[in-house]
Amino acid sequence: MENKIHTLPKDLINKIAAGEVIERPSSIVKELVENSIDAGANNISISLEKSGLESITISDNGFGMNKFEVEESFKQHTTSKIKSYEDLFNITTLGFRGEALASISSIAKVSVHTFNGIDTPVNYTIFDKEISNRIGQGRNIGTTMVVSNIFQNIPVRRKFLKSEDTEYKYIVETFINIALSKPNINFTLIKNGRVIYKLRESEKLKIRILDIFKSIKSEDLIQISFENGTMQINGLLGHPKVAKAIHPYQYLFINSRFIKNPLINKAIREGYTTSIMNGTDPFYFLFFNIKPSELDVNVHPRKLEVRFNNPNMIFSNTKYSISKTLESFSKDKFQGYFKQEQHKTKQDDMFIEPTKNNSNTSIWQPIRGGGNISNTLRRTDNNHDIKASLNFSKTLIENTKAISQDLLITKPDELIQNFLQIFNTYIVIEKDGKILMIDQHAAHERINFEKLIAIVNNDKSITSQSLLLPINISIDKLTKEKLFTNKDFLNKLGFYFNLNEDIITINEIPNILPIDRIEEIFQNILEELETTEGQGSNSWELVQNKIIATMACHSSIRAGQKLDRYVISQLIKDLFNCKLPYSCPHGRPFYIEIPQNELEKQFKRIV
Numbered sequence: 018m019e020n021k022i023h024t025l026p027k028d029l030i031n032k033i034a035a036g037e038v039i040e041r042p043s044s045i046v047k048e049l050v051e052n053s054i055d056a057g058a059n060n061i062s063i064s065l066e067k068s069g070l071e072s073i074t075i076s077d078n079g080f081g082m083n084k085f086e087v088e089e090s091f092k093q094h095t096t097s098k099i100k101s102y103e104d105l106f107n108i109t110t111l112g113f114r115g116e117a118l119a120s121i122s123s124i125a126k127v128s129v130h131t132f133n134g135i136d137t138p139v140n141y142t143i144f145d146k147e148i149s150n151r152i153g154q155g156r157n158i159g160t161t162m163v164v165s166n167i168f169q170n171i172p173v174r175r176k177f178l179k180s181e182d183t184e185y186k187y188i189v190e191t192f193i194n195i196a197l198s199k200p201n202i203n204f205t206l207i208k209n210g211r212v213i214y215k216l217r218e219s220e221k222l223k224i225r226i227l228d229i230f231k232s233i234k235s236e237d238l239i240q241i242s243f244e245n246g247t248m249q250i251n252g253l254l255g256h257p258k259v260a261k262a263i264h265p266y267q268y269l270f271i272n273s274r275f276i277k278n279p280l281i282n283k284a285i286r287e288g289y290t291t292s293i294m295n296g297t298d299p300f301y302f303l304f305f306n307i308k309p310s311e312l313d314v315n316v317h318p319r320k321l322e323v324r325f326n327n328p329n330m331i332f333s334n335t336k337y338s339i340s341k342t343l344e345s346f347s348k349d350k351f352q353g354y355f356k357q358e359q360h361k362t363k364q365d366d367m368f369i370e371p372t373k374n375n376s377n378t379s380i381w382q383p384i385r386g387g388g389n390i391s392n393t394l395r396r397t398d399n400n401h402d403i404k405a406s407l408n409f410s411k412t413l414i415e416n417t418k419a420i421s422q423d424l425l426i427t428k429p430d431e432l433i434q435n436f437l438q439i440f441n442t443y444i445v446i447e448k449d450g451k452i453l454m455i456d457q458h459a460a461h462e463r464i465n466f467e468k469l470i471a472i473v474n475n476d477k478s479i480t481s482q483s484l485l486l487p488i489n490i491s492i493d494k495l496t497k498e499k500l501f502t503n504k505d506f507l508n509k510l511g512f513y514f515n516l517n518e519d520i521i522t523i524n525e526i527p528n529i530l531p532i533d534r535i536e537e538i539f540q541n542i543l544e545e546l547e548t549t550e551g552q553g554s555n556s557w558e559l560v561q562n563k564i565i566a567t568m569a570c571h572s573s574i575r576a577g578q579k580l581d582r583y584v585i586s587q588l589i590k591d592l593f594n595c596k597l598p599y600s601c602p603h604g605r606p607f608y609i610e611i612p613q614n615e616l617e618k619q620f621k622r623i624v
């Protein structure tokens with residue numbers, strides 16, 4: 018009887034393997050350009066005919082090869098980059114699998130012209146196992162590879178290729194990924210004889226980004242630099258104001274390799290926390306340097322994915338470094354406006370005349386007493402005036418001491434001299450050739466949000482007030498369960514209640530909240546609680562933030578409220594002490610700036 022099992026012919030093995038590595042023309046571009054980089058080139062040019070469907074030519078000024086090396090390089094599993102199993106965990110080159118040239122030559126015609134500066138130049142062509150290896154013409158040190166007849170011998174694969182435009186799009190993606198990862202290399206991309214990209218070498222990633230992405234503005238790039246024992250993060254983050262819902266530029270490189278990694282994407286998004294709105298995403302260009310022993314790069318044939326030994330460590334370091342970077346960026350920027358003021362001479366007050374203030378007025382007095390129950394109010398009372406809400410801020414500072422004291426300014430008047438409140442909603446300040454417009458509600462929300470978070474995170478409670486007439490709300494079984502499991506958290510927030518059969522009776526509420534809106538606020542909180550698994554779950558922090566944001570919102574100065582100079586000064590002073598003085602807790606910016614020259618353009622003073 019005939020044996021059913023036999024060894025596959027070598028050629029067929031190559032074609033099967035090639036299917037994994039070489040999916041489409043862009044895979045050829047990726048492999049060959051990576052080889053040029055590994056060969057130490059700093060000039061690499063890629064030229065496409067018919068989006069690579071006809072031919073792809075890659076030229077480099079790397080160290081080249083001799084006749085023997087060229088022959089070897091096209092065999093399967095031949096590489097100059099690793100020798101032993103241990104080397105796999107210490108890879109410093111982009112290639113190491115020794116498959117690319119063997120794979121490409123099994124599905125296309127490849128011609129090589131190369132010179133290493135010592136041996137005679139080589140002119141080598143391989144097509145359908147036919148090899149010619151001749152002495153090449155003289156040339157500069159480096160290598161040129163021309164790949165044509167792609168998938169010609171595998172009609173099924175050729176059929177799977179998309180239109181010229183689509184294949185070109187894939188190649189441009191690949192080109193950009195590589196060009197970003199090596200700003201110190203000159204890259205040229207030529208399509209049908211036309212130069213599309215000519216990227217000059219630069220020490221700076223920023224210059225490379227601005228060269229490639231014409232829509233990105235230099236001032237929207239925020240530098241990040243983080244390091245601990247096992248990892249480094251360097252690169253540029255997009256300013257929160259340019260976050261968007263659809264396809265922001267997101268580039269992630271691990272040890273110089275372009276990688277897709279949902280875990281890191283999530284950590285970055287969480288690091289942006291409340292600086293951007295729900296449903297939007299930031300752009301970023303981030304380079305992770307991770308100890309090779311902490312990751313496995315050999316999990317994907319095209320090396321697009323990695324596996325981490327300790328994903329939690331990577332996640333928390335990433336999130337931490339992003340949020341710290343954004344915090345210090347926003348703080349420097351916001352405080353910068355006001356620090357400059359101190360060096361300036363006082364200008365004529367063209368805005369509001371400061372009201373005479375008496376530093377003994379009540380808003381500067383800390384609230385005495387504290388405790389959980391400070392006063393008893395009737396349901397119809399509306400004791401939620403502006404001063405009370407600022408008083409609340411003051412009390413919170415005293416309660417928590419969690420807010421950095423480094424920039425407390427004794428007299429808030431020092432911060433601003435000229436300002437104007439417009440539409441009873443925005444505070445307009447002139448600062449060093451700019452107009453700063455602050456949304457009073459959003460700004461106050463930010464202040465209250467951070468103070469509430471500090472209380473909860475420090476295991477303190479928000480002062481509550483007992484209700485003369487308790488509030489009853491009907492609830493279903495599931496809600497009751499949620500309320501039961503989150504009782505401690507809600508107590509911390511200042512809500513005290515009894516749970517009956519299908520009714521919750523609220524006896525005490527946080528004293529910062531307006532009584533007449535308490536039902537609506539509580540319903541909001543319940544809805545948030547229903548979306549989470551509970552405390553300690555992955556989503557808990559986000560839910561907690563949302564609930565606290567709701568409370569911050571309802572305890573803040575509203576749009577449409579007339580504010581006096583004193584209150585405004587206090588607001589600015591409190592913003593000074595915020596960790597992230599940029600946005601309200603829902604991710605809307607609380608201030609915008611309009612440069613003077615913007616006005617001058619509008620008035621046609623300058624063109």
Ligand code: ADP
Nearest residue numbers: 052056090096097112113114115116117118160
């Ligand atoms: P790998 O990159 O994994 O080693 P390849 O099949 O891509 O495998 O390349 C095989 C070998 O050919 C490389 O290890 C390198 O020594 C050599 N090589 C390929 N391209 C070039 C080039 N442009 N310049 C110099 N050497 C090259």
Ligand code: MG
Nearest residue numbers: 048052112117
């Ligand atoms: Mg390679």
